[in-house]
Amino acid sequence: MERHRNSVTETPLNSVRVQRRSKSKSYRQSIRSCLGAASRFGLTPALTARRLNTSRRAPKIHNITEKVNPEQLALLVKKEWQLSYVTPLYQFRHTQLKSYSHQLSAFIAAEKQQGLAVEVEGSNGNFKVSLSVVEGMAEADDDAETVLIQIFSRPQFARQDEPQRAVWSGWLTCINGSPEYLHSLPEDFTCLPLFFSSGAVALTSLVQSWFQQTFDCCFGSLEIGYTSLQWLMALWTNCNTESAIQSLKMIWTLPAEPPLKITYTVNGPDAWALWSGVRKDPQEESNGEEDTIDLDEVMHFMQGLKSHFYRHFKLDLAAGSLDQVSTALGSAKCSGRIKISNSKYMISTLTLLTECALLKMPI
Numbered sequence: 001m002e003r004h005r006n007s008v009t010e011t012p013l014n015s016v017r018v019q020r021r022s023k024s025k026s027y028r029q030s031i032r033s034c035l036g037a038a039s040r041f042g043l044t045p046a047l048t049a050r051r052l053n054t055s056r057r058a059p060k061i062h063n064i065t066e067k068v069n070p071e072q073l074a075l076l077v078k079k080e081w082q083l084s085y086v087t088p089l090y091q092f093r094h095t096q097l098k099s100y101s102h103q104l105s106a107f108i109a110a111e112k113q114q115g116l117a118v119e120v121e122g123s124n125g126n127f128k129v130s131l132s133v134v135e136g137m138a139e140a141d142d143d144a145e146t147v148l149i150q151i152f153s154r155p156q157f158a159r160q161d162e163p164q165r166a167v168w169s170g171w172l173t174c175i176n177g178s179p180e181y182l183h184s185l186p187e188d189f190t191c192l193p194l195f196f197s198s199g200a201v202a203l204t205s206l207v208q209s210w211f212q213q214t215f216d217c218c219f220g221s222l223e224i225g226y227t228s229l230q231w232l233m234a235l236w237t238n239c240n241t242e243s244a245i246q247s248l249k250m251i252w253t254l255p256a257e258p259p260l261k262i263t264y265t266v267n268g269p270d271a272w273a274l275w276s277g278v279r280k281d282p283q284e285e286s287n288g289e290e291d292t293i294d295l296d297e298v299m300h301f302m303q304g305l306k307s308h309f310y311r312h313f314k315l316d317l318a319a320g321s322l323d324q325v326s327t328a329l330g331s332a333k334c335s336g337r338i339k340i341s342n343s344k345y346m347i348s349t350l351t352l353l354t355e356c357a358l359l360k361m362p363i
Contacts, residue, residue, distance in 0.1 A: 052227055052355060054295040059235050059348035061242055067136030072148060075169060076134075077343050081196035082204070083222040083336040085357040086172065088189035089215035094145055097131040100214075105129040107210045108151070108203075127203075128152045128164060139175050139347060142182040144190050146173040151203055168199030170207060175350035178358055193357035194350070195219065196338075220360065223336045227295075228356055229325050234298040235348050236327040240272040243342060245327040247271075250305075254320035264309060264317075268327075274304045 065073060108127050134146040148171045152164035172192035174182075182191055197204045208219045224232075236245060248271040254260040266274075278300040279293075306317045324333045329342045330349060338353070340346045 052231070052295075052352075052359065055292050056231075056235075056352070057348070058291040058293050059239050059345050061344045062347050064136070064343050064346065068134060069136075072132075072134050073343055075148065075150075076171065076196075077340050077346065079169075079198055080331075080337055080339045081198050083224070083338055083353065083357075084195040084197065084208070084219050085193055085222045085360045086195045086208075086211070086220075087193075087218045087361055088185055088191045089211070089217050091188050092190040092192075092215050094133055094147070094190075097133065097147070101129045101131045103214070104131070104149075104207065104210050108206055111206055126153060127167075134171070134173075137173060137175065139351070140177065140179070142179055143174045143177055144192050146171055147192060149207065151199070151207075168197075168203040168207075170195065170197040170199075170204070172196075173350060173354070175347060175354045177354055181358055193361060194222075194354050195357075218362075220362075221336060222353075222357055222360055224332050224334055224338070224353075224356070226322055226334070228352060229322050229332060229334065230298050230302050231352055232330075232332050232349065233325050233327075234275065234293060234301055235352070236325075236329045236345070237271050237275045237301070238293065239329060239345055240268055240275075243329065243344065244268055245271065245329060247327065249324075249326045250322060251324040252317050252320045253323055254315065254317070260320075262315070262317075262320075264305070266305065274308075275301055278304065 105128055108129070112127075128151070130148075130150045130152065132148050132150075134148050137146040138144065149169065150166050151168040153167045154162055154164050173194050173196075174192050175194075177191060177193070185191060195208075197207070211217055212219065233248060233250075237248060239245065245268045247268055248266040250264045250266075252262045252264060254262060278297050280297065309315065309317055322334065324331065326332070326339075329340075329345050331339045331341070338349075340349055
């Protein structure tokens with residue numbers, strides 16, 4: 001196998017193919033600095049030093065269209081999003097979204113007048129903002145309702161009667177958030193820790209800046225770590241019996257000069273056969289309760305994939321880094337980019353990502 005920056009490897013046929021607003025200045029400074037010092041929520045830094053759960057519920061089909069507006073749902077799936085985490089919002093009210101839309105529109109216009117807003121390619125530069133509630137997304141009683149943010153603008157040479165089109169989208173959500181953490185928050189705080197954005201980086205920066213100034217929150221990048229990528233692989237593969245994943249694709253980077261990029265593709269039935277081999281007996285493990293997946297099963301699954309690759313190519317993937325995983329249900333990159341391709345299983349994915357966001361927060 002030659003070493004290229006982007007090489008695709010396959011194994012033989014019939015096998016696996018290769019600023020919180022407050023009454024005290026010191027309080028604002030402590031929050032905005034995003035330090036892990038004693039939190040004003042009464043929590044210690046140890047809360048966010050925890051690891052991901054070692055056991056989680058196996059994905060089940062959710063006919064989410066029965067609860068969520070299909071038009072809104074269509075805006076959330078089949079698009080690649082950049083992930084961020086955001087600390088709890090101070091005095092945020094879901095009933096004030098219309099007012100927030102006007103405020104954010106005015107903020108972007110003011111920044112543009114000062115020359116601070118970068119023009120969006122193909123847009124006339126006049127932006128209108130819409131914030132709306134995505135009802136029905138919340139799973140647990142403590143979850144706040146998801147908020148969808150859209151920025152509209154007319155094409156640069158469009159007629160005045162031509163409708164505006166969305167040039168930027170984002171959403172804030174919390175799915176099955178940690179009850180321990182959510183119960184510790186004072187009443188004035190709303191926790192929507194997971195922030196998705198798609199569009200011009202300049203507009204993302206402006207939206208985050210407005211939220212930080214208005215609700216004294218703090219944004220930060222949310223990468224998808226190696227363990228989380230493994231979890232997504234296992235959760236998506238576990239759905240194979242109900243929704244054939246067709247293939248499991250991984251992109252690895254091995255240390256070399258130049259770095260060796262490997263695309264490792266596994267046929268859906270082969271991935272399922274390997275996963276079934278490492279799964280514990282659900283009836284024996286659950287004792288009649290809901291089916292769960294344990295971390296040791298996920299790790300054995302990954303080890304089986306690595307061992308198979310090594311047998312064929314004598315390359316140890318453990319020496320490299322996993323950059324991306326994808327199936328027909330979605331894709332995820334270590335840089336924090338995610339695409340949800342099937343709404344029926346998105347709750348399991350969002351539960352994992354919510355957990356990642358809560359653990360990443362410095363407070």
